[in-house]
Structures are given as structure tokens and as C-alpha cells.
Amino acid sequence: MARFIVHRAIQMFAVLLAVSAIIFFALRLGPFDPSAQLAEATSGDPARIAEMRAYWGLDQPIIVQYGKYLAGVAHGDLGRSLLDQQPVSRAIGDRLPATIELALMSMLLGTVFGLGMGVLAAYKQETWLDVGGRSAALVGISFPTFWLGIMGIAIFAVKLQWLPAGGRISSEIDFQPTTGFYVLDGLLQRRLDVVSDAFQHLLLPSVVLGLLVAGLVTRITRAAMLESLAKDYVRTAEAKGNTPQRAAIRHALPNALLPITTILGLMFGLLLSGAVIVETVFAFPGMGKLLVDAISVRDFPQVQASILVLAAIYVLVNAVADVLYVVSDPRVRLS
């Protein structure tokens, strides 16, 4: 077990190293190449260009630049924004909790609904419940997230005026975040107004993003439950006098949960991809919005750091999911 974890950790670092190299070198090939941008910004004055290149360290060989970049990353220095010269890690530190809050809430909503619908659809196979569950799952994975977001704003923010249309917290609220997780901060500071306001801002984006997750989880759960319900041990459980409901919940479901842990990583990829879009729709100040904004103003170090952090989170979650999978399944653990 310990060997597996060590092995997986080494593999994770190798992948992270490759990921950082891809991002670093790829971005220098395109229109984001900082040298090209400098030439533009200094209107071609050779002396200014040389000065700026030296300032940003662009006069060194690219391999050296990459080495320095890696050394910086290892120390938590992800570079400085071209816009305001502030460390990009500061912007990321501000934005990351927002994305994590959104992702956790969406994952919670998505898995609860998805598991429920998947189990019901499998238990009542070929009834209207099954058809309904399958249709809802299809909607979740096929409807464009950005459109669901805008329709959500149109209905709940503009027409009904129940929920805010965007942002993370109302501007009237005077509030200093401590951890950056607003709902948690509100609880810690005993500010119910903050909790309720932050929650209202979080609700619509996470329902929209949660639908995507729910679609995937419903499909996987239904398939796994159908397989599990057909097993001999479920029939045995019923023969021993368990009600069919009890046999399904106590005997079939625990075994069906295992395949679901395997898609945990995939699900988190969906959440991060979806966060980029949902945050753009709801002007929700998280990592995805940071990335999209940085691309539109061509803030090269910010783009580089944002993609690196998003990919690193994904790699980390996948590694943890792999370990959890092995821990939770003795068959995998022993082989």
C-alpha cells in the first residue's frame, strides 16, 4: 500500500513537470510570446526592448528561463502580472477559494441528485421514473452550461428577482474575508448576513454546474446499480426475507458505489472545465474567470500560472482518487 502511494506520488510529480513544460514552451510559440508583446508595447524602440527583455529575463536562453521558472514555482513564485506587476500568485490566492467553493457545492448537489436519480432509475427500470431519470441525465450532459446559466439568470434574477445575477457577494455588505471561503468566513465571523448573501450568490452557478455532474453520475450509477441488482447476492438477500428495497439499498448499492469512485477524477475535470464557463457567465471571481480575463488582455504570466494551477489541481485530485480507489477495494489492493 505504502509502495503504491509512493509510486503514484512520483508519477504525479513527473506528470506535473511535463505539464509545466508543455505550458511554458507552448505559450512561447504563440501570439503570447512575451518578446513579441514587448516589441509591440515599446513601439519597436531597440534600446527600450533590450532594457525590458533584461528586466523580464528574456535575454537568457529559453532553457535557462524554464529552469528559473521552475525554481520560482517551487518557491511559490509564479511570476508577475504584466498589467500591474503584482505577483500572479496573489491573484490566484484570492480566486482559488471561490472556485473550490463553487466546485465543492456543485459536486455535492451533483452527486446527491445523480446518486438518487441513478438508484431510482435502476430500481424502477423501464418505468416513467427510469425514463425521467435518463432524460434528466441527458439534459445534464447535453445542454450547454453557459446557456443554462444565462437562462437561469433570465428567470431567477431578471424575471423573478429571487437570486442575484452574478458576483460572489453584494457590494453593500461590508466584509473582510479571513479564509477566502465566504460561506465559511460568514460562519466563523458569526455574520448571518454574509452567509446568506454568499450562499445566494453561490446557488445558481452551482446548480448549473451541478447539473453537468448530476448527468454523469446518474448515468454511471444507473448502469452500476443495474449490474449489481442482477447479482446472485441480491437474490439471496431477498430470499432470506429482506424487502426488495432493503436488498437494493443494503446489498446492491454499496457494491455499485465502487465504479462511481473511478469517475471521481473525470468528474473533477468536468467541474474545472465547467467552472471556466460558469464563472464567465456569472462574473464569479474564481480561477476560470481569472484565466478568461487574462487571455483577453494577453496577460501572459497570469495565463501561464492559471492554466498550471488548474491542471495541477486536476492531477492532484486524480492521484488522490486513484489512492482512494485502491484503499476502498480490497480486490485491487491485493492484486
Next chain:
Amino acid sequence: MLRRMLPRPVRRALGDPVTAVAGSIVALIILAAIAAPLLTPYDPAAQDPLHPLESPSWSHPFGTDQFGRDILTRLLYGARISLVVGFGSVALALVLGLILGILSGYYRSFADVMIMRSMDVALAFPLIIFATLVVVVLGPSLPTVIFAVGISLVPLFTRLARSMILSLREQEFFEAAVSTGCTDARMMRHHVLPHVFPLLFVQATTAIGLAILSGAALSFIGIGVQPPAADWGRMVSEFAPLVFVHPFLSFYPGLTIAITAVACNLLGDGLLRAFDPTATRVIT
């Protein structure tokens, strides 16, 4: 008549009413994309500053946008972009994935390790974020979007092709063919491709919906197909700032994407089921 021309699994799939309806919708969208100039008298990019944001009428059934362009016309022409992105990127992923899968699963050795490790690295990026990186590097345009979405799907197809070839290797006919001295080319033509390609192809059809959605998402965040091209995702993003004044403007372009993606997903699922009832969808 027409039905007879279709391969048997396709005919069997179309026997299922849901799949048949989904197939007809996809066919209709393809038809609309091809015949767009015949179906509407307007030019999708022609602005009419005198008639912006008109309500639906006989001359503009879905109304006009903020530049006075006919929304229905733009939806019809937008089908071209979405379909080209959907089919183009999946075709690219299928071909590249098949080649890499063969190199990896058939020839094994060093290529296998190299290819599978690079696929692991590619899969270390969430799909849209990988596609975003590609578009940022190459600059936003229609070919780039196709390339970006296609490339992000390649690892899934490579893994699938590789695992299919690896299980073929275990079969007796494969061993027999190798032992009778088949050349690599002959192995490919007679023993590998006939087994791998059909299932890979059917799996690919289930990815078209995802590819269309991804392309639309890139357009929505502003790094996809550039204006004034009529693109569905772009239309939703152009209408988004107007949500407080005209809340339901983005209803039609978004619904069009949704219907297309649902139809493609149902058709793909139906084909997969008819082709191999035990196969599960690999690409979600």
C-alpha cells in the same frame, strides 16, 4: 430503398424509435446547414442598423439581433460551423487516435511507453482547459477550434484503440495469422483494422455531441470562431450582456445547440447499442 443502402447495425439502430427520431433531427440539421442560402433571403453577416432587436415577425420569425441581423438566418448558417467543428474534430481525433493506438498496441515496445505517457500528460488537463491552451497558442479561428477540440479528444481514442488491439493480440486467430508469417501491412488490413475500426467509429459518434458543446463553449468565452461569423456559442455570448433588457434573446441559439447535442448523443448511444449491446460509452 434508402434503408437498404445502410449497413445492418445502422438499420437495426434506426429500428429503435428514439434513435430514429434523433437520426432524423441530425439529418435535418445537416440539410439546413447545406441548404441555408436557399432557406433564407438574408445574408448572415449583413447588418441593418435601422432594425436592431426587432421582435419576431413574418419577415424575421425569430427577430433580429442588436446589429439588425436576422436571427433565424444566423442560426441556419451557424449549423455549418457547429457541424464542421463536431464532425471535423472527432474525425481528426479518430484518425490520430487510431494511428497512435496501433503504434502503441500493435508495435508495443518503446513507442508504447512514450505514447501512453504523453497521453497521460495530455489527460492531466481538463478538456476545455487543454483546448483553451491550444487556441491561445495558435490564435482563434475555425481551423484552430477544430484542431483544439480534436487534439483534446485524441487521448481517449488512443487508449480505446490500444486496449482493443491488446485484447485482439490475446485471440487465437491473431496468433495464427502472425505464425503463418503475415506482414504488418497484411495484419493491419485483414486482422486488426476490420476488428478495431467499426467499434472505434461507433464510439466516435458518441463524441460528436461533446465536440459540438466544447466548440460552442470556446466561442462563448471569446476564443472560438471570430465575429462576424454566425456561430451558435458566439450568438449566446453576444446576447448575454442584453439579459437584463431582453432576457430570452439567447434562448434560440442555446436551444439549437442543446437540441443538436441531445440528438447527436442519442444517435451515438443508439448506434453503439445496436452495434454491440455489451459496449459501454467510453467518451462522456
